[in-house]
Amino acid sequence: MSTPILELRNIRASYGSIEVLHGVNLTVGRGEVVALLGPNGAGKSTLIKVASGILRPSAGQLMIAGRDATGASANALARAGLCTIPEGRGIFPNLTVRENLLMATYSGHKLSDIEQSTYARFPRLAERRSQLAGTMSGGEQQMLSLARALATDPVILLLDELSMGLAPLIVSELYQQVAAIAAEGVSVLVVEQFARTVLGVADQAVVLAHGKVQAFGKASEIGEDVLASAYLGS
Ligand SMILES: Nc1ncnc2c1ncn2[C@@H]1O[C@H](COP(=O)(O)OP(=O)(O)OP(=O)(O)O)[C@@H](O)[C@H]1O
Ligand SMILES: [Mg+2]
Structure with a gap:
């Protein structure tokens, strides 16, 4: 093993x-x-x-x-x-989907690349890219927290x-x-x-x-x- x-x-x-x-x-x-x-x-x-x-x-x-x-x-x-999504998701509710993804660019990827892979994986987030994260449904927020986590490889x-x-x-x-x-x-x-x-x-x-x-x-x-x-x- x-x-x-x-x-x-x-x-x-x-x-x-x-x-x-x-x-x-x-x-x-x-x-x-x-x-x-x-x-x-x-x-x-x-x-x-x-x-x-x-x-x-x-x-x-x-x-x-x-x-x-x-x-x-x-x-x-x-x-x-090692990337953790804590109880309660850890996204920024007062930022849009796109701005939340922007916060993940510190890992070295370009925003456009992060957006592309995120929207391919979670098409729903593409429609909501300009929506404030805190106003999305719970499931959509969890998709965003997964997308942000994945952006850090x-x-x-x-x-x-x-x-x-x-x-x-x-x-x-x-x-x-x-x-x-x-x-x-x-x-x-x-x-x-x-x-x-x-x-x-x-x-x-x-x-x-x-x-x-x-x-x-x-x-x-x-x-x-x-x-x-x-x-x-x-
Ligand atoms: N910050 C803290 N200070 C003191 N006790 C705590 C703290 N966090 C958790 N505990 C206590 O530690 C024990 C384990 O809590 P923990 O949050 O790890 O449980 P859990 O399995 O995640 O429960 P849940 O399913 O309700 O989320 C509980 O008795 C809880 O009250
Ligand atoms: Mg718990």
Whole structure:
């Protein structure tokens, strides 16, 4: 097996004196989609914060492409190709679609190139290029946040609740794009509440509960019983 893009080894993380991750292991391979599932408060967003360098773990190691990146800043990890879409999307609501894409040119691409690839992937955004991002539908905003992330040529995308507040139809449309992105070789770690939708696209799944990995394995083999016991807390 080739070196994983992202590897969390026995990660512990706390807010103040309260530990919320109690020794979590997780691996994401190249071009692989890994679903991070679990009930509210399980520690999913905390894990994303640790993986993206926003929160320093109190113990354990963060490995990026086989190199120890524990304690590296979020900026340094971003330069290494790790791109995070946080809970709440991280777009600029008072800027237009085009201006939001302009903000992604710091990565070195020309705006015209970014626009071209964005509109090819998300035709809806082409019609809305002059619209303020904050006035678009939730699904369109999420397309824009994905487009901005892709403009930075990420090696791995960390997505926290891509589907938050969205209708099932648009969620499956977004996941088709996630599958297409992964097929281009980008790895994806995605936090998701709609387990069934993401399991159709993911290669691997990790179920987190109470800050510990409750189950992991091939997405196609994560059973209803495992999900039920994690979500019902039994
Ligand atoms: N900034 C913070 N300060 C203190 N405690 C926090 C902070 N952020 C999260 N927590 C606590 O850490 C635990 C894990 O929270 P986290 O946001 O990682 O859960 P989650 O799995 O993402 O939940 P959800 O599905 O509701 O988004 C929760 O008990 C939460 O209250
Ligand atoms: Mg969360």
